Amino acid sequence: MLRILLILTAFLHVPTLAxxxxxxxxxxxxxxxxxxxxxxxxxxxxxxxxxxxSAAYNNRGKAYGLNDEDxxxxxxxxxxxxTYPKDFLSYNNRGIMYYTKEKNDLAxxxxxxxxxxxxxxxxxxxxxxxxxxxQGEYDxxxxxxxxxxxxxxxxxxxxxxxxxxxxAKEDYDRALADFSKAIEINPKDAESYRLRGNIxxxxxxxxxxxxxFSKAIExxxxxxxxxNDRANIHEDRGDVEKALKDRSKAIASDPEGxxxxxxRGNHHRRAEDYQKAISDFSKGMTLDLSSHGKxxxxxxxxxxxxxxxxxxxxxxxxxxxxxxxxxxxxALASRGTSYLFLQKYKEAITDFDRFIQTYPxxxxxxxxxxxxxxxxxxxDKAIADFDKAVDLDPxxxxxxxxxxxxxxxxxxxxxxxxxxxxxxxxxxNEASPYNDRAWAYFKWGKAAEGLPDANRAIELxxxxxxxxxxxxxxYEMIGQKDKAIADFxxxxxxxxxxxxxxxxxxxxxxISKKTExxxxxxxxxxxxxxxxxxxxxxxxxxxxxxxxxxPAMFQAYLDQFPKGTFATLAKINLRKLKKAQ
Numbered sequence: 001m002l003r004i005l006l007i008l009t010a011f012l013h014v015p016t017l018a019x020x021x022x023x024x025x026x027x028x029x030x031x032x033x034x035x036x037x038x039x040x041x042x043x044x045x046x047x048x049x050x051x052x053x054s055a056a057y058n059n060r061g062k063a064y065g066l067n068d069e070d071x072x073x074x075x076x077x078x079x080x081x082x083t084y085p086k087d088f089l090s091y092n093n094r095g096i097m098y099y100t101k102e103k104n105d106l107a108x109x110x111x112x113x114x115x116x117x118x119x120x121x122x123x124x125x126x127x128x129x130x131x132x133x134x135q136g137e138y139d140x141x142x143x144x145x146x147x148x149x150x151x152x153x154x155x156x157x158x159x160x161x162x163x164x165x166x167x168a169k170e171d172y173d174r175a176l177a178d179f180s181k182a183i184e185i186n187p188k189d190a191e192s193y194r195l196r197g198n199i200x201x202x203x204x205x206x207x208x209x210x211x212x213f214s215k216a217i218e219x220x221x222x223x224x225x226x227x228n229d230r231a232n233i234h235e236d237r238g239d240v241e242k243a244l245k246d247r248s249k250a251i252a253s254d255p256e257g258x259x260x261x262x263x264r265g266n267h268h269r270r271a272e273d274y275q276k277a278i279s280d281f282s283k284g285m286t287l288d289l290s291s292h293g294k295x296x297x298x299x300x301x302x303x304x305x306x307x308x309x310x311x312x313x314x315x316x317x318x319x320x321x322x323x324x325x326x327x328x329x330x331a332l333a334s335r336g337t338s339y340l341f342l343q344k345y346k347e348a349i350t351d352f353d354r355f356i357q358t359y360p361x362x363x364x365x366x367x368x369x370x371x372x373x374x375x376x377x378x379x380d381k382a383i384a385d386f387d388k389a390v391d392l393d394p395x396x397x398x399x400x401x402x403x404x405x406x407x408x409x410x411x412x413x414x415x416x417x418x419x420x421x422x423x424x425x426x427x428x429n430e431a432s433p434y435n436d437r438a439w440a441y442f443k444w445g446k447a448a449e450g451l452p453d454a455n456r457a458i459e460l461x462x463x464x465x466x467x468x469x470x471x472x473x474x475y476e477m478i479g480q481k482d483k484a485i486a487d488f489x490x491x492x493x494x495x496x497x498x499x500x501x502x503x504x505x506x507x508x509x510x511i512s513k514k515t516e517x518x519x520x521x522x523x524x525x526x527x528x529x530x531x532x533x534x535x536x537x538x539x540x541x542x543x544x545x546x547x548x549x550x551p552a553m554f555q556a557y558l559d560q561f562p563k564g565t566f567a568t569l570a571k572i573n574l575r576k577l578k579k580a581q
Contacts, residue, residue, distance in 0.1 A: 026059050034063040054084035058093060065097055073097050088117035092124050104131050122151040126161070133165050141165045156186035163195060172199050190220035197229060206233050224254035228263060240271060258287035262296050265304075274304040295324040299331050311338040327358050333368070340372050348372045363393035370402060379406050397423045397433075404436070413444035431461035439470050447477035465495035472504055485510045 025037025038060035041048060048056070061076030077094035080087065095110030111128040114121050129144030145162035152158050163178030176199050182192040197212030213230035216223055231246035247264040254260060265280030281301035289297060302317030318335035321328055336351030352369035359365060370385030386403040393399065400419040407416035420437035427433060434457040441450030454471035457464055472487030485508050488501040505511035 026056055031063040031066055035060055038063070050084045051087075054080040054087050054090060057083060058087070058090055061093060061097075065093075065100075070097055070101055074101075086117060088114040088121050088124070091117070092121065092127070095124070095127060099127065099131060104135065107131060120151060122148055125151070126158075129161065129165075133168065136168075138165050138169045142169075154185065156182035156189045156192065159185070160189065160192050160195065163192070167195065167199065170202075172202055175199055188219055190216045190223050190226065193219060194223060194226045194229060197226075201229070201233065206236070209233060222253045224250040224257055224260060227253065228260060231263070231267075235267065235270075240267075243267060244271075256287060258284045258289050258293050258297075261287070262293065262300065265297075265300050269300055269304050269307075272307070274308050277301070277304040291324050295321050295328065295331075298324070299328065299334075302331070303334060306334060306338055309341075311342045314338045315342070329355075329359060329362070332358070333364060336372075337368060340368070340375065343375070345372055345376050361392060363389040363396060363399065366392065367396070367399050367402070370399075374402065374406060379410060382406055395426060397426045400426075401433075401436075404440070408440060408443065413440050416440045417444075429460060431457040431464050431467060434460070435464065435467045435470050438467075438474065442470065442474055442477065447474045450474055451478075463494055465491045465498060468494065469498050469501045469504075472501060476504060476508065481508055484508060 022037045022040045025033040026041055028034055028037070038056040041056040042053060042060075045053075057076045057080035061073045061080065064070075064076060065073035074094060074097045077090050077097065080090040081094065084090070091110040091114040095107045095114065098104070098107035098110060108128055108131055111124040111131075114124040115128075118124075125144045125148045129141045129148065132138070132141035132144060142162060142165050145158060145165060148158040149162060159178045159182040163175045163182065166172075166175035166178060169175075176196060179192045179196040179199070182189050183196070186192075193212050193216035197209045197216065200206070200209035200212060210230060210233050213226050213233070216226040217230070220226075227246040227250035231243040231250070234240075234243035234246060244264070244267060247260065247267055250257070250260040251264060261280045261284035265277045265284065268274070268277035268280060278301055281297045281304065284293070284297045285301075298317045298321035302314045302321060305311070305314040305317060315335055315338045318331045318338065321331040322335070325331070332351055332355050336348050336355060339345070339348035339351060349369065349372055352365050352372065355362070356365040356369065366385040366389035370382045370389065373379070373382035373385060383403060383406055386399055386406075389396070389399045390403070400423045404416040404419035404423075407413070407419065417437055417440050420433055420440060423430075423433040424437065434453040438450035438453035438457065441447065441453070451471070451474050454467055454474055457467035458471065461467065468487045468491035472484045472491060475481075475484035475487060485505060488504040488508075488510075491498050491501040492505075502511060
């Protein structure tokens with residue numbers, strides 16, 4: 001549509017000396033008639049004046065352009081220029097066609113030639129200024145729009161266009177002055193109200209920005225971008241319902257605008273309404289998306305699939321996103337993580353190898369590749385990656401936690417405890433690191449050294465069942481039977497699924513036959529873990545927290561199931577939520 005509007009700005013040539021029938025067709029609004037009539041005129045050759053032949057080429061060229069026959073249009077405008085090189089409109093028209101074919105250097109050359117022939121041809125300044133702005137050559141664009149203002153000073157549009165250039169340069173005060181001048185000339189210039197609202201938003205004056213967006217909507221209720229911009233402010237203020245209402249109005253105003261579907265999709269995604277997000281992203285994909293738009297759509301939908309555990313579909317969308325930007329950090333990391341959850345470790349390693357190569361200073365790549373190696377049982381490679389992640393981000397407690405887990409599995413309790421020391425330095429008021437360190441001391445055969453940590457874990461979190469279980473084992477080991485029995489009972493009162501506390505009571509002769517029988521019926525895998533809960537309890541616990549946006553919920557899962565089936569997923573979700581805070 002932009003091309004058609006630009007082409008129609010050119011004047012039609014209507015020669016006075018010609019056969020009326022052919023010229024009637026050549027200047028008509030029926031493009032088939034234009035092509036037919038102008039072709040007849042051109043067949044007359046030099047029986048027509050150069051001006052007439054140039055006019056026929058020009059009008060036929062415009063008809064071809066409006067029919068999307070770009071090359072034919074350019075050919076005719078070129079013939080018009082050769083026939084009568086003094087006609088600035090021929091250069092202007094050809095420049096427009098070059099612009100539509102993204103041949104901006106040729107377009108600028110033609111607009112410049114048109115201006116040289118006729119310095120007052122405002123269209124050429126307007127078109128050239130537009131290209132300069134799109135190319136980021138703001139000073140040149142500013143100069144062209146300033147001349148456009150001199151030529152069309154009583155119109156609002158030139159001020160609005162120059163204001164956009166100043167806005168792009170972040171020269172907000174002068175941009176504001178231009179938008180205000182446009183409104184002064186035309187109080188119904190809704191777009192200038194909207195743009196002025198954007199400036200107030202940049203100046204962090206959200207109340208005035210909101211008023212401007214509302215004024216733009218009042219002036220033109222169909223202005224989709226005004227609804228979109230107002231929605232952004234509502235969302236930033238936490239007024240989710242108003243934001244969603246405005247995003248839906250933007251879509252109603254311009255249902256063919258892909259950006260509005262993608263923006264509402266992201267709104268739903270942030271609100272964790274993933275099915276609606278998927279629907280909106282899918283609709284956006286059916287529209288005319290730019291490469292950047294495709295990237296947003298596929299990444300957004302892939303992320304939504306990821307959040308509802310549909311990892312195969314997530315991988316497919318992240319792959320599409322990477323086709324638009326092969327080095328997109330989030331898409332690459334998310335696809336690698338999806339492969340991890342699908343247990344496609346080879347593919348996950350490939351993605352994180354590439355991630356690390358592209359973003360060598362981002363600890364996330366090493367940390368998550370280490371998690372993949374850990375899942376594969378390649379402990380030495382996992383430790384190497386965790387070591388590198390620590391070097392890059394020594395304040396990320398998740399890295400120490402993952403590395404400590406491997407050290408414990410290898411029986412290297414000294415290094416495991418050193419990592420727990422570091423976690424406690426970083427999170428002195430978190431209960432779980434103290435409990436983890438206490439348990440490491442216990443397994444190392446130094447139970448008494450872990451007692452202060454178990455006490456501290458309980459002090460910080462009095463309802464932390466696992467900490468009572470840990471302290472019960474320590475008391476049992478150092479011969480304080482009554483205290484051990486009390487702690488095992490407290491652990492079971494808080495979490496009846498802790499099988500090791502039941503076993504502790506049995507060892508200490510403090511469990512009834514009825515309770516013992518129930519424990520045997522509920523017992524799962526006898527292999528010792530820190531929390532030792534059944535698979536059924538773990539799955540139930542995971543289902544209750546997996547969709548949460550509260551980091552504490554995932555931490556609670558990890559406290560109970562540090563080596564559980566979903567431990568890696570819990571760690572990644574916890575890491576993501578902490579970074580978002």
